[in-house]
Amino acid sequence: MDTRDDIDTQRVELGARGYDILIGEDLLAAAGTYIRPLVAQPRVAVVTDTNVAQRWLPALEKALGQANIVHDTIVLPAGEHTKDLAHLEDLTNRLLDARIERATALIALGGGVVGDITGFAAAILLRGLDFVHIPTTLLAQVDSSVGGKTGINTRHGKNLIGAFHQPRLVLADVGTLETLDQRHFLAGYAETVKYGLLGDPQFFAWLETKGADLCAGDRQARRHAVRASCAAKAAIVADDERESGRRQLLNLGHTFGHALEAQTGFSDALLHGEAVAIGMVLAFDLSVRLGLCPPGDARRARRHLAERGLPVSLTGLAGPDWTADGLFSHMLHDKKARGGRPTLVLARGIGQAFTTSEVEAESVRTVLDDALKG
Numbered sequence: 001m002d003t004r005d006d007i008d009t010q011r012v013e014l015g016a017r018g019y020d021i022l023i024g025e026d027l028l029a030a031a032g033t034y035i036r037p038l039v040a041q042p043r044v045a046v047v048t049d050t051n052v053a054q055r056w057l058p059a060l061e062k063a064l065g066q067a068n069i070v071h072d073t074i075v076l077p078a079g080e081h082t083k084d085l086a087h088l089e090d091l092t093n094r095l096l097d098a099r100i101e102r103a104t105a106l107i108a109l110g111g112g113v114v115g116d117i118t119g120f121a122a123a124i125l126l127r128g129l130d131f132v133h134i135p136t137t138l139l140a141q142v143d144s145s146v147g148g149k150t151g152i153n154t155r156h157g158k159n160l161i162g163a164f165h166q167p168r169l170v171l172a173d174v175g176t177l178e179t180l181d182q183r184h185f186l187a188g189y190a191e192t193v194k195y196g197l198l199g200d201p202q203f204f205a206w207l208e209t210k211g212a213d214l215c216a217g218d219r220q221a222r223r224h225a226v227r228a229s230c231a232a233k234a235a236i237v238a239d240d241e242r243e244s245g246r247r248q249l250l251n252l253g254h255t256f257g258h259a260l261e262a263q264t265g266f267s268d269a270l271l272h273g274e275a276v277a278i279g280m281v282l283a284f285d286l287s288v289r290l291g292l293c294p295p296g297d298a299r300r301a302r303r304h305l306a307e308r309g310l311p312v313s314l315t316g317l318a319g320p321d322w323t324a325d326g327l328f329s330h331m332l333h334d335k336k337a338r339g340g341r342p343t344l345v346l347a348r349g350i351g352q353a354f355t356t357s358e359v360e361a362e363s364v365r366t367v368l369d370d371a372l373k374g
């Protein structure tokens with residue numbers, strides 16, 4: 001799509017619903033140029049949150065103005081609690097108050113929460129609007145903005161109301177990662193490592209070499225990592241958009257991670273990416289216990305995550321009320337559980353993940369028990 005040689009374009013091949021992910025620097029400042037040819041009318045509604053609005057909204061508004069695109073802006077409260085029915089109702093009503101039409105595209109400017117709720121609003125408003133993602137966190141750039149999963153949380157669990165609704169465009173401006181605090185950056189880094197661990201040993205080896213620079217701010221390294229992650233995700237989504245097979249591999253670390261998030265009440269005590277980091281370590285531990293994976297590969301995965309500063313054990317997290325049974329029952333509440341067994345992503349080695357629902361509960365409980373003992 002773009003001819004600037006400092007921009008990488010990754011196509012998500014989904015036929016008529018296919019779209020480009022543009023990855024590079026200063027994309028926000030030129031956002032109007034990229035958006036204008038894709039929207040049916042020169043009018044959009046921008047949805048963002050209080051934190052992102054302060055830092056990045058002015059640049060987007062200026063860019064839209066320069067491309068003669070008029071816009072409304074809706075600023076949501078920052079935080080995971082915004083991804084609920086009450087905020088969805090408020091958001092959709094405010095968009096209808098602004099008299100959006102079917103040809104009005106929504107623009108999600110922010111991280112996973114803004115992207116998920118805005119994408120879902122776009123899926124259901126007026127029976128479907130176009131939308132564009134401008135992800136401003138590493139997690140959103142490497143994962144949640146790609147692939148069309150949209151939705152909100154309910155009291156029964158995360159993302160239980162939602163729809164597959166693909167964006168028209170993703171603009172991943174790596175410059176916006178500059179203002180991300182280190183903890184949230186690292187949480188996104190865990191999802192980046194996931195692509196290496198699940199299917200790309202060369203990328204994992206590259207992260208082992210370059211991960212320190214990347215986390216310290218090296219923009220070339222960041223761009224390469226976002227590009228490699230988006231390429232991996234785009235290939236998987238093109239193959240299995242609705243997660244009936246291969247896309248499940250993207251859940252490496254997520255079933256264990258979900259149990260840890262549920263146990264911590266989906267609070268800031270454990271960010272999603274931190275839970276995924278520990279979850280990936282537990283998935284490798286279980287793979288070793290089942291005789292599927294060389295212990296050295298599990299040690300490598302753990303060492304890399306720990307060296308970068310991610311949590312890899314339950315030390316300092318587990319309270320006295322945490323039990324293997326309690327965590328296992330959270331795993332069964334994961335929406336991917338089948339017939340009383342969790343669906344797990346395990347690994348035969350680094351870059352060799354596979355899914356299974358065949359693992360005996362006892363093996364999973366033993367791994368959880370060992371993790372709780374430290």
Ligand code: GLY
Nearest residue numbers: 143147149247250
């Ligand atoms: N975050 C996992 C997926 O998009 O399938």
